Amino acid sequence: MVQAPAPISEVKTPGYTTELSELAIDLIRKAGCEYGDVRFCSYRTQNLYARDRSLSNLSDNVNSGFGVRVLLDGAWGFAASHNKTPAEVARIVALAVDIAKASRLSQLTRVQLVPVEAHRDTYITPIQIDPFTVPIAEKAELLLNVNEQLLNYGDRGIKKAYSYLSFSREDKTFASTEGSLIQQTIYRSYPGFGCTAIANGDAQSRSYERPPLNIGYEHIDRSDILSQVDRVAEEAIEKVHAPVGPSGIRSTLILKPTNLFLTIHESVGHPTELDRVYGYESNFAGTSFATTDKLGKLQYAAPWVNFKCDRTQPGGRSTAGYDDEGVASQDWYVVKDGTLVDYLTDRETAHRLGRPSSNGCAYADSWSSVPMVRIPNLGLEPGPEGGSHTATLAEMIANTEDGILIDGIGSFSIDQQRRNFQFGGDAFWKVEKGKVVGMLKNVTYHSMTTDFWNSVDAVGPASEWMQCGANNCGKGEPIQIAQMTHACVPVRVRDIQIGSSS
The missing domain is CATH 3.30.2290.10 (PmbA/TldD superfamily)
Structure with missing residues (x-):
């Protein structure tokens, strides 16, 4: 009873x-x-x-x-x-x-x-x-x-x-x-x-x-x-x-968590907000390419890539006991073994999707704001110990003939469906024959979301997991500001278009 x-x-x-x-x-x-x-x-x-x-x-x-x-x-x-x-x-x-x-x-x-x-x-x-x-x-x-x-x-x-x-x-x-x-x-x-x-x-x-x-x-x-x-x-x-980085070529990227978290935020977090998928945000921030007909079918990333939400994560910027609809905090996969398997929901969008419950993503930034679907702590899981695609940052560098190592965030842009993007960084180093040989400047990288994540060929281990995050994510009209952590590990991504911000 x-x-x-x-x-x-x-x-x-x-x-x-x-x-x-x-x-x-x-x-x-x-x-x-x-x-x-x-x-x-x-x-x-x-x-x-x-x-x-x-x-x-x-x-x-x-x-x-x-x-x-x-x-x-x-x-x-x-x-x-x-x-x-x-x-x-x-x-x-x-x-x-x-x-x-x-x-x-x-x-x-x-x-x-x-x-x-x-x-x-x-x-x-x-x-x-x-x-x-x-x-x-x-x-x-x-x-x-x-x-x-x-x-x-x-x-x-x-x-x-x-x-x-x-x-x-x-x-x-x-x-x-x-x-x-x-x-x-x-x-x-x-x-x-x-x-x-x-x-x-x-x-x-x-x-x-x-x-x-x-x-x-x-x-x-x-x-x-x-x-x-x-x-x-x-x-x-x-x-x-430092010399200006190359432009108009394709290269291997090695991305530290301090850079990768923003790419996760923009190309995985926002596209899986279910209110965006349904067009609630189309007047302001856009919609999403990850529509519900692709659920369980879309190969979002390489099979060794997993993205998990966790509003219970100790220290996470969006960690709380409950969301702003009284739904208890929980964890769940959005991308599992590379496949799109879920979204970020509130009680309204969960019902529309046919789910029995919300996964607790309703948040309002003020007493005067209406709760809406916001990205929770959404992170890239480390590669399993001994996995064929698991490598430390040092191993990624040592096994790269020609590439660019990127740390920190810089300018970025992404289209309204979160499909086509460009990211910069705060610091760049040239990698040659398995060694870091000097800094570059004004580097950007360009890709399509699913092309990028399917090009990941190495994922860092749990020992290199790091909590990075955003404290000023804007959404809605009038705009609301939210915070979230995107804990992740270093990755290596092959054959990515390189540009210049100069």
Whole structure:
């Protein structure tokens, strides 16, 4: 026998009154909606940015409010407010209901949702040090120290230096007419720096970051950050004096995780968002070539390539206990043994696909935003130990007669169906006869998505797995910003078109 969930008023939620959540849900039910939810959210963000020898930007902001979403007669209605009072909750619920009624007038197909289990739970990102308890002066001193060390190379061409620290805390309470009440607190930390070298009428930059992760201030490893400064400066200097890379040829690429994660993001993550596949994003960001008629059939990548989503991944930028529809975090394959086997779904798109449940990809970047399908932590799995296509980075280099090694990200472009793309990088090295022989600059690579991933002939082992990710993925109108990790290993890709960004 399934036990009925406890009344919302019996569940204690820190930071928000249970009475407001209960009021919103009660009013949604009385309005005759088949479904409804409310999210009370508070966001604190702190950003420090140092340029050369000064702290050029410091911000520490808090914003909070709530959003109400209702499904009435198969149509969505949404409204939000920053004013958290009983009267305002009643007004916003009524407004959301009115919007749903108006939406129904022009809607051709009724929205239906897959079922979801009701949850009473709390999730908090595991951290050792709350980043908001660390003094601003300590943070600023680290950034200025980094910049000063970079500018010590001024006589060799380093003319610009920058460094940054970014922290956020997201508190949200989710309640639904299906009985869920979920409190989550999510911390994020992100440090990095870079510099620009100038010589011979050219300017070239080099950067370093500790990947954006859901973690506390312990992620700001001072010794690691400072130990990278000399290398970054030296490589920026070498890069500005390096020859321009080849153009109009085909070559072998060896891609480090710091470069590969963005290619995964754009050519695997976005094409498998099911709302894009169905055309929900066609007015703004485009659609997808990976349509549902190809599910289980499309050879997306080489048979030894596997892409897996995991919203439970420790430290992952999109890791949480639940998505913004109350669906518990989980992991699943999108590409298995090279074949397209699944998508990223919310409750609405999962129903349309005929799935029994959502895999939990609904996310809204604010209390005033509507949840939509967003890329979760989506990564390339390491090659199996002893596998015929598994190789370390050193082995890939040693077994490459002629190629280019790429680290970091640069400019990129990709068409609206996520099929035809171009990517750059932050640093490039020429590989000849199994050895790295010197830097190049202004290199880009071009390919079609499935051609590229089917040309992967070597995948790194678990020992070289690295968490890299995006902290500013934009989608929707009005645009929403989301974060996600694309953990991966180095790969070697054969016969790829090379161009130049100069």
